[in-house]
Amino acid sequence: MRLTFLGTGTSQGVPVIGCRCEVCQSADKRDQRLRTSAMIECEDCRIVIDAGPDFRQQMLRTGVRSIDAILLTHEHKDHTGGLDDVRAFNFVDYPTIRVVDIFANAQTAVAIKKDYDYAFAENKYIGAPEMRLHEIDTTKPFTVKGHEIIPINGRHSERFFVTGYRIGPLAYMTDFKELLDGEEEKLQGIDTLVVNALRFKSHHSHFNVEEAVALINRIKPRVAYLTHLSHDIGLHAEAVNKLPEGVYLGYDGLTIDIRE
Numbered sequence: 148m149r150l151t152f153l154g155t156g157t158s159q160g161v162p163v164i165g166c167r168c169e170v171c172q173s174a175d176k177r178d179q180r181l182r183t184s185a186m187i188e189c190e191d192c193r194i195v196i197d198a199g200p201d202f203r204q205q206m207l208r209t210g211v212r213s214i215d216a217i218l219l220t221h222e223h224k225d226h227t228g229g230l231d232d233v234r235a236f237n238f239v240d241y242p243t244i245r246v247v248d249i250f251a252n253a254q255t256a257v258a259i260k261k262d263y264d265y266a267f268a269e270n271k272y273i274g275a276p277e278m279r280l281h282e283i284d285t286t287k288p289f290t291v292k293g294h295e296i297i298p299i300n301g302r303h304s305e306r307f308f309v310t311g312y313r314i315g316p317l318a319y320m321t322d323f324k325e326l327l328d329g330e331e332e333k334l335q336g337i338d339t340l341v342v343n344a345l346r347f348k349s350h351h352s353h354f355n356v357e358e359a360v361a362l363i364n365r366i367k368p369r370v371a372y373l374t375h376l377s378h379d380i381g382l383h384a385e386a387v388n389k390l391p392e393g394v395y396l397g398y399d400g401l402t403i404d405i406r407e
């Protein structure tokens with residue numbers, strides 16, 4: 148199984164528009180972070196987690212021509228704002244229409260149907276995105292092309308819930324501030340954990356590095372990568388030296404092979 152970080156930046160991305168900090172002006176490519184998203188591939192299946200405003204650019208960078216599913220973590224625009232661009236995948240083999248399967252928790256499904264109402268209208272205009280929206284029961288596993296996916300439930304803030312996903316040896320969690328009771332058990336025995344860490348300072352709706360590392364220390368995966376990073380994390384080259392052994396910063400374009 149192979150994981151590609153398509154984006155590792157927080158909601159505004161890095162650089163931030165107008166910011167003159169050293170991170171936003173850095174020439175190091177690892178400091179340039181599109182909105183958080185990842186692609187998971189095995190021999191017969193390709194899954195993308197989240198499709199934010201940079202989805203088009205991210206898909207162009209990968210060069211892929213098809214995806215089997217998009218899993219959404221929650222309804223925030225930095226995770227859903229690019230869904231209109233599934234149209235490219237719909238029409239890649241035109242006149243055959245390839246509908247894209249989207250999986251989302253109940254709260255996110257409501258937001259998607261509202262934000263993309265034209266894609267779910269009874270009389271759609273020709274060329275509207277073709278999405279097959281699957282509302283998942285986040286208390287139960289579901290499958291994509293025979294691969295079992297276990298939802299991991301958490302709180303993002305008082306108002307928002309968030310869903311992470313375990314796919315075999317990999318668990319991917321972003322925009323978590325808290326895991327719901329009993330959910331940590333679902334992470335036992337994983338090889339690789341991807342988890343959000345906004346910055347070193349604390350934040351009201353995202354784990355900081357300390358909170359992410361505390362979770363990593365409880366779960367004890369072989370390796371862990373931090374994502375959804377803000378410019379406050381500092382220069383990539385410097386921030387990596389502040390992390391414990393086995394914990395790394397994700398960066399856009401990083402590809403890792405995961406033992407199955």
Ligand SMILES: [Zn+2]
Pocket residue numbers: 157158183223225226322375
């Ligand atoms: Zn986010």
Ligand SMILES: [Zn+2]
Pocket residue numbers: 162163166167168169170171172378
């Ligand atoms: Zn900055």
Ligand SMILES: [Zn+2]
Pocket residue numbers: 221223303322
């Ligand atoms: Zn969010």
